[in-house]
Amino acid sequence: MAKRTDLPDDRDVKTDLDPEDWDDFRRQAHRMLDDMVSFLETLRDRPAWQPVPDWVKGELTAGIPRGPTDLGDVYRDFQTLILPYGNGNLHPAFHGWVHGAGTPTGMLADMLAAGLNANLGGRDHAAIYVERQVIDWAIDIFGFPKGASGLLVNGTSMANLIALLVARAKHLGLAVREQGLGEAGAKLVAYTSAAAHGCIAKAMDMAGFGTAALRHIAVDRDQRIDLDALSRAVAEDRARGLTPFLLVGTAGTVDTGAFDSLEGLADIAAQQSMWFHVDGAFGALAVMAPELRSLVDGLSRADSLAFDFHKWLHVPYDCGCVLVRDGALHHQTFESAPAYLARAERGTGAGAPWFCDFGPDLSRGFRALKVWFTLRQFGIDRLGAAMVHDCRLAAYLAARIAAEPELELLAPVALNIVCFRFKAEVPDLNRLNADLVIDVQERGIAVPSTTRLGGALAIRIAIVSHRTVEADIDRLVEAVLETGRRLAG
Amino acid sequence: MAKRTDLPDDRDVKTDLDPEDWDDFRRQAHRMLDDMVSFLETLRDRPAWQPVPDWVKGELTAGIPRGPTDLGDVYRDFQTLILPYGNGNLHPAFHGWVHGAGTPTGMLADMLAAGLNANLGGRDHAAIYVERQVIDWAIDIFGFPKGASGLLVNGTSMANLIALLVARAKHLGLAVREQGLGEAGAKLVAYTSAAAHGCIAKAMDMAGFGTAALRHIAVDRDQRIDLDALSRAVAEDRARGLTPFLLVGTAGTVDTGAFDSLEGLADIAAQQSMWFHVDGAFGALAVMAPELRSLVDGLSRADSLAFDFHKWLHVPYDCGCVLVRDGALHHQTFESAPAYLARAERGTGAGAPWFCDFGPDLSRGFRALKVWFTLRQFGIDRLGAAMVHDCRLAAYLAARIAAEPELELLAPVALNIVCFRFKAEVPDLNRLNADLVIDVQERGIAVPSTTRLGGALAIRIAIVSHRTVEADIDRLVEAVLETGRRLAG
Known part of the structure; x- marks a missing residue:
């Protein structure tokens, strides 16, 4: 067992992990916050999703950091390596899985919770x-x-x-x-x-x-x-x-x-x-x-x-x-x-x-704080209305599918999820629809997902976001039709 | 099942949960961040811990919010009801359990993670x-x-x-x-x-x-x-x-x-x-x-x-x-x-x-982001040194206990945890030490905890914080001696 008397005397060293210069830290913190608010304000200007480039994956395999790095440099790496390559669920055209879209308020609440620790x-x-x-x-x-x-x-x-x-x-x-x-x-x-x-x-x-x-x-x-x-x-x-x-x-x-x-x-x-x-x-x-x-x-x-x-x-x-x-x-x-x-x-x-x-x-x-802020700021009536909005969009999508002969609804729409597919005379319709979904994802137009219903591969649209509007649904339908026709030859 | 055609037309309503006025939101966000940085900068000016007052507990039993509340008002409630009544683990004089002290950097990383969602x-x-x-x-x-x-x-x-x-x-x-x-x-x-x-x-x-x-x-x-x-x-x-x-x-x-x-x-x-x-x-x-x-x-x-x-x-x-x-x-x-x-x-x-x-x-x-920021900014050598610092303080406390005839060490100090007690001629020494710990906690001087070692109730000091310094240990020893003598009559 280590001898306690062997431990170095650090009485004259700054031993805490707080900033050496609080003003400098404060400036850096405000810069991060400002960037994030701008990021959330301009979500529509970016692709719904994009693949993580290989060079980013490479950077994220660097070995264990022994020495320190300036906080500003770590943040710059966050901006270039991480922020652009998210899940996609913040974006109005994300319908891939039942993922919440988050809110700017939730971000602030989590900041407060992490500060309180x-x-x-x-x-x-x-x-x-x-x-x-x-x-x-x-x-x-x-x-x-x-x-x-x-x-x-x-x-x-x-x-x-x-x-x-x-x-x-x-x-x-x-x-x-x-x-x-x-x-x-x-x-x-x-x-x-x-x-x-x-x-x-x-x-x-x-x-x-x-x-x-x-x-x-x-x-x-x-x-x-x-x-x-x-x-x-x-x-x-x-x-x-x-x-x-x-x-x-x-x-x-x-x-x-x-x-x-x-x-x-x-x-x-x-x-x-x-x-x-x-x-x-x-x-x-x-x-x-x-x-x-x-x-x-x-x-x-x-x-x-x-x-x-x-x-x-x-x-x-x-x-x-x-x-x-x-x-x-x-x-x-x-x-x-x-x-x-x-x-x-x-x-x-x-x-x-x-x-x-x-x-x-x-x-x-302190998970509870972000729930507390969300429920209190919006109130449950408005949060309920946001769900109804998604269900209305799902009904709208179902109606658009019904009106398009090349599209086929694969399950009743009970709530906010729509399963359908593109129809064409091809040897492997499931493969065509799977490729279609990846094509639409990779071009950053929207993020549908897939599932299987009775053997049929379905394009699955789960409308969960509070940011999605009818124009997003229209763009999705056009993209599915255009992509399906192209892939069908 | 609800008829989808019954769903209200909300095409002309703002349905998303983003701010109506981004500039206003941005100002509010910066205010919150500024307050939190100030809070972390001035931890030593406040008690290590204080009980949650009954009026606060009462406020936190209000019923479900149906309608909206201005974000600024929700935040004011956070400031008055929640922020002053924390765990105590941020404070340099918290030695109650093996709780991390957090860092300002960790707060920022969690904000970024919650924004990215x-x-x-x-x-x-x-x-x-x-x-x-x-x-x-x-x-x-x-x-x-x-x-x-x-x-x-x-x-x-x-x-x-x-x-x-x-x-x-x-x-x-x-x-x-x-x-x-x-x-x-x-x-x-x-x-x-x-x-x-x-x-x-x-x-x-x-x-x-x-x-x-x-x-x-x-x-x-x-x-x-x-x-x-x-x-x-x-x-x-x-x-x-x-x-x-x-x-x-x-x-x-x-x-x-x-x-x-x-x-x-x-x-x-x-x-x-x-x-x-x-x-x-x-x-x-x-x-x-x-x-x-x-x-x-x-x-x-x-x-x-x-x-x-x-x-x-x-x-x-x-x-x-x-x-x-x-x-x-x-x-x-x-x-x-x-x-x-x-x-x-x-x-x-x-x-x-x-x-x-x-x-x-x-x-x-995205738990990983706060780990990534922490390890990268500080580097593992400095984080290791912060642990050694705590062990040195534990050895220092053990030495102070050994030098005080009214204090008794109850277990060897292998690392950063010190178990000891105040000794006095009283009918129930365990009760005295339990009361002593609560007294020190309630006065906001420090947060020790208790445990039992072979029947003896021990004052347990787990030194985990990167903020604790020798002067905190000295203050703790003085408080234990003073409180013990007072309670012993």
Whole structure:
């Protein structure tokens, strides 16, 4: 072990990592902020997306920096190597995945949060009360009862895992935490639809059940879970001596934005004593818009809900949320109380219950602040209207597709996602549409993505951005037609 | 389902969430930044910590905002309700837990990241290459081989869970992902020390093994795992038909900053065919300082490592990291390939392998940027020197304690953590020291914490901040003496 007396005397050295010259730092900071505001103000002037050039990739393989670099030089590298080659999701013509577009306000809120540098694992400080307030707002928005609990997490994947672990504790008892799954755990089976997000299966994998214990129930033409098929599967599993414990409904499927019948699922879960969880990654927020709310009827009957603030509420990445109806069980599923985290009535050890006792993480950044700023500045009515706007654009796109003989709609448009393709007499239509999408992306016109629906490769347009307008949709349709014709020969 | 034709026509309405007046927004943004820089410049003028007043807690229970609020008004609430009531970890006199102090640079980097709003789950954009570069630096720093993999996560708790799941896949085969733990899984047992962090047990719980399958091996007087006791426990478990699969060493225990003999653990893990994981939450970074490096001899032999950038590297919360020697196995443990995440050779779907295939999250913020800025601006030599500075202060505090008859050191000082107590002839010495700590906290002089060592309640001083200097330690000692004498009557 190092001898403490060997440590160098640094009493006359500047040992902190604060600026040597605060005025100089302040000027640099204002320059960065000014550049970023200008960048956000002029998004439309740039391509929707562009590939990362090889020389940039090369620069980003430089070895570990041993010595210092001037902050201004590091920033210049950010400007040339990183800023021009983003995801694309800031741009009005990004429709590739269900990615939020961010807001300038969210950027400022994250700056404040990073300056404050709070750890929300626990202890008594204002940030804790902000996260509680945000969760209480979510509980209110979704009609969960008083006594419900929640936690901000990276995203819905983690929120789904947390809910699954609470459901596990419900069915196996809290002894599962000490004793593990055991024989009773090996008999548990869960249900979701064939159109559910892959992270449900991943949660079953991580929690030790294995993905084979998750039944993917067939969907109807509208990509909604088939309730009769579900009931049959549950009955068959019970006949085999298995124990149905968890039913996961989807509010807004990833491929087409379809909504399971949450009322129907709630009924079956109640009859069968299953935990009813809703993966509402982006679709659950439809509850905020009167025009869309009926899509999530039954959501307030769920035992737990997972959704994201960084998708349709445009909070900067990352920020998801889990809500649990039985807040006490949620707490019991994750609580622990080692000596070094002793709670107190007063001092910094106060403020119980601590958020570290509601999920896996003890180190937790101040995600809540960007949600707080976003919800407060815009209000939920306006945020709901922005969602309705996207759905209107999706309907507009569907109408334009219907009017074009060379285009074919591949799924009903339930919300904000449109799946279609370019039709032509070619040997491999799927290949043509895949190439078409990459061509449109690489030219920076727009960012569609692809998915597969019943064997057909679909151009998938997820309209999530608050910046998209009809003219962007028109430009997209023209680009698809022009590119499709060119590629078809 | 809502009729799409019912959606309101908003063609003449401003539907985006960008500022109505960019100049006004820019002024507001600069004001916020200026305030935050001033706040960071004048940290010493404020109390180290202060309780959140009841009126603030009351304000932070206001109901859901339906309508809009001017951004300036939201910001004013941040200034009055949140900013004054932080964790305390920014302050030079915060020694309560192993919390990083943040840096002004980290604040700027997070602002840039939030403006760019990238999702690093996958796809081809520059942020991905930045995270890869940061991970390659970590691989280099810790002496892991080429072919090793890594992932930035919230913190070490999640990093430990990920490593445990890779170890699980190693011992049960990748079929565990589909088939679950089963009978073979029920026989697996893991080992760590009695001084290990509680998140190791939590990971065993979440992964379905149960905490009872984790053996807490006794520690020696220096809080290091007893290697003989470990070997005996492994032999006993094998004799019972159980399968030792995972050995978790600690580099820097949470209570006292002790280091297990990583060479000794690596030998035992190799002999017993166990996965050797190191929880190096803050201590592993000692490798960056020549004066401390010998503490982590053997670390480069680990199969996996978990550590945090937000602790001793002062990156703003949150940012931890997991490294895995066998990068291919790490990838196989988490990969999935649904149609909506189809990979491509070109376009936005390029850039494989994607980070979502190395852990639980598909939505992942641009944590890497603040690490990149921090490591590049300061360089690892200076960051290492800042750690040595903290250890020197810990040695200085230990010397001051030794010189004061009313103070008693309760554990050897291996690194930067000092556990001691005030001694007095009182009926309940533990109670006196607990009250003493809260008294010092509430007066804003300093933020010590407490832990228990062999029944004794210890004042725990974790010196992590780059801002702490000898005068802060002197003030702490004086405050402890003065408060102790007062409370002792």
